[in-house]
Amino acid sequence: xxxxxxxxxxxxxxxxxxxxxxxxxxxxxxxxxxxxxxxxxxxxxxxxxxxxxxxxxxxxxxxxxxxxxxxxxxxxxxxxxxxxxxxxxxxxxxxxxxxxxxxxxxxxxxxxxxxxxxxxxxxxxxxxxxxxxxxxxxxxxxxxxxxxxxxxxxxxxxxxxxxxxxxxxxxxxxxxxxxxxxxxxxxxxxxxxxxxxxxxxxxxxxxxxxxxxxxxxxxxxxxxxxxxxxxxxxxxxxxxxxxxxxxxxxxxxxxxxxxx
Amino acid sequence: xxxxxxxxxxxxxxxxxxxxxxxxxxxxxxxxxxxxxxxxxxxxxxxxxxxxxxxxxxxxxxxxxxxxxxxxxxxxxxxxxxxxxxxxxxxxxxxxxxxxxxxxxxxxxxxxxxxxxxxxxxxxxxxxxxxxxxxxxxxxxxxxxxxxxxxxxxxxxxxxxxxxxxxxxxxxxxxxxxxxxxxxxxxxxxxxxxxxxxxxxxxxxxxxxxxxxxxxxxxxxxxxxxxxxxxxxxxxxxxxxxxxxxxxxxxxxxxxxxxx
Numbered sequence: 001x002x003x004x005x006x007x008x009x010x011x012x013x014x015x016x017x018x019x020x021x022x023x024x025x026x027x028x029x030x031x032x033x034x035x036x037x038x039x040x041x042x043x044x045x046x047x048x049x050x051x052x053x054x055x056x057x058x059x060x061x062x063x064x065x066x067x068x069x070x071x072x073x074x075x076x077x078x079x080x081x082x083x084x085x086x087x088x089x090x091x092x093x094x095x096x097x098x099x100x101x102x103x104x105x106x107x108x109x110x111x112x113x114x115x116x117x118x119x120x121x122x123x124x125x126x127x128x129x130x131x132x133x134x135x136x137x138x139x140x141x142x143x144x145x146x147x148x149x150x151x152x153x154x155x156x157x158x159x160x161x162x163x164x165x166x167x168x169x170x171x172x173x174x175x176x177x178x179x180x181x182x183x184x185x186x187x188x189x190x191x192x193x194x195x196x197x198x199x200x201x202x203x204x205x206x207x208x209x210x211x212x213x214x215x216x217x218x219x220x221x222x223x224x225x226x227x228x229x230x231x232x233x234x235x236x237x238x239x240x241x242x243x244x245x246x247x248x249x250x251x252x253x254x255x256x257x258x259x260x
Numbered sequence: 261x262x263x264x265x266x267x268x269x270x271x272x273x274x275x276x277x278x279x280x281x282x283x284x285x286x287x288x289x290x291x292x293x294x295x296x297x298x299x300x301x302x303x304x305x306x307x308x309x310x311x312x313x314x315x316x317x318x319x320x321x322x323x324x325x326x327x328x329x330x331x332x333x334x335x336x337x338x339x340x341x342x343x344x345x346x347x348x349x350x351x352x353x354x355x356x357x358x359x360x361x362x363x364x365x366x367x368x369x370x371x372x373x374x375x376x377x378x379x380x381x382x383x384x385x386x387x388x389x390x391x392x393x394x395x396x397x398x399x400x401x402x403x404x405x406x407x408x409x410x411x412x413x414x415x416x417x418x419x420x421x422x423x424x425x426x427x428x429x430x431x432x433x434x435x436x437x438x439x440x441x442x443x444x445x446x447x448x449x450x451x452x453x454x455x456x457x458x459x460x461x462x463x464x465x466x467x468x469x470x471x472x473x474x475x476x477x478x479x480x481x482x483x484x485x486x487x488x489x490x491x492x493x494x495x496x497x498x499x500x501x502x503x504x505x506x507x508x509x510x511x512x513x514x515x516x517x518x519x520x
Binding site for chain 2: 042044045046047048049050051052053055056057058077078081082084085086107109110111116119123124125144147148150151152155159165166176179181182184185186187189191194195196198199205206207208209210235236237238239240241242243244245247248251252254255258259260
């Protein structure tokens with residue numbers, strides 16, 4: 001390994017055998033020394049879960065030719081922690097997570113294991129990007145996604161960014177000829193309208209499958225939802241200080257003097 | 261049930277049998293119609309996980325006298341979704357989560373199942389509060405915590421707040437005589453320094469337990485960490501738009517013209 005090369009940590013939430021992570025590696029592997037540390041099984045919807053009540057396993061595996069790969073029994077956030085402490089023994093230059101099979105725009109960032117891995121890295125002071133493709137299928141076409149990943153990664157490695165830099169990147173489904181470019185966006189205000197699918201098991205007991213409909217509640221033209229709809233890839237810069245400063249000021253006036 | 265009574269949905273991440281949720285119910289049960297929907301087992305560190313790859317169970321249980329209680333096989337975020345759709349069949353007036361056994365101040369909000377339940381409710385348009393006591397022990401003294409919970413809940417029910425209102429409340433360990441009051445704060449900048457405890461199982465295979473040291477990197481006197489250290493309970497108003505607007509402006513200038 002060349003000492004001057006950037007170290008690129010790669011992880012995901014669909015598991016180390018998912019096509020998305022393989023495409024991510026292919027897109028950037030000549031830009032630095034790539035090390036993959038990813039879950040041994042799919043972890044979608046894990047949010048920012050960490051593993052504290054169970055033990056963690058970590059094994060070196062040969063799944064991508066010429067690339068150092070490790071699989072863990074943990075969540076995406078666990079992978080970043082293990083990579084830092086038990087694989088690399090230092091901070092990588094950047095961390096890339098994905099490419100997720102399916103969108104993580106708008107509030108989906110909160111449920112996304114892909115983004116929680118990137119967020120974990122950013123908290124650690126490692127500039128990070130989570131990538132998602134708006135195509136859930138296992139045999140999705142990652143051609144356009146790989147180009148977008150490569151462009152953003154090259155830029156991130158070229159420009160000195162603050163250590164807590166974190167981007168949520170979503171890439172539209174489709175071919176390059178229909179692609180409109182890369183757009184900086186804010187997170188759209190939206191929610192999921194749940195529709196629990198109620199069934200009965202062979203023992204006569206009720207159970208539920210969670211399904212739902214994504215409801216965009218935001219008409220803004222500057223959101224990630226709007227950009228993707230128009231054929232752009234969206235970059236939402238993300239911060240992990242969740243304080244609502246406006247509300248804090250309001251409470252300091254309106255709720256003043258509250259005591260038990 | 262009195263039709264004019266507020267409906268108070270209560271959940272947690274330590275599970276429906278934890279002392280913390282029982283103390284939360286005791287603190288507010290005369291302030292409205294209380295309904296409990298909580299996980300059937302501890303879910304600490306689950307972050308904003310949701311259950312999409314497995315089925316969900318939901319059962320009415322008799323664990324608190326005179327209070328409607330349901331347990332689910334799901335995460336704290338699942339509980340809120342199930343409560344809204346399959347138990348209440350409408351939005352509750354407010355949602356309270358906790359009382360968590362252990363602190364959820366600073367960046368711990370990101371890992372916290374307690375806070376993810378409250379956040380899920382706030383996304384749904386239900387003003388919500390997550391409560392945590394700075395005492396991990398099972399037989400912690402909740403006397404002071406109950407008073408803080410009651411004060412904040414009464415205020416929340418009295419004042420018309422925006423539907424997406426969300427508070428992260430942490431309560432110091434100790435007695436009322438040492439209590440300094442309730443303070444509005446911002447989220448402290450901090451991180452966890454992991455220390456993986458490496459062991460060998462009876463088959464000779466390595467495994468890890470995640471442990472760690474909380475590192476406060478924030479000297480500000482207006483943070484939740486500072487308030488708690490000084491004997492205050494902290495209220496951090498939280499928002500779930502994670503966009504870094506300053507960074508967005510910077511990128512629009514500095515990264516202009518980037519194309520694949």
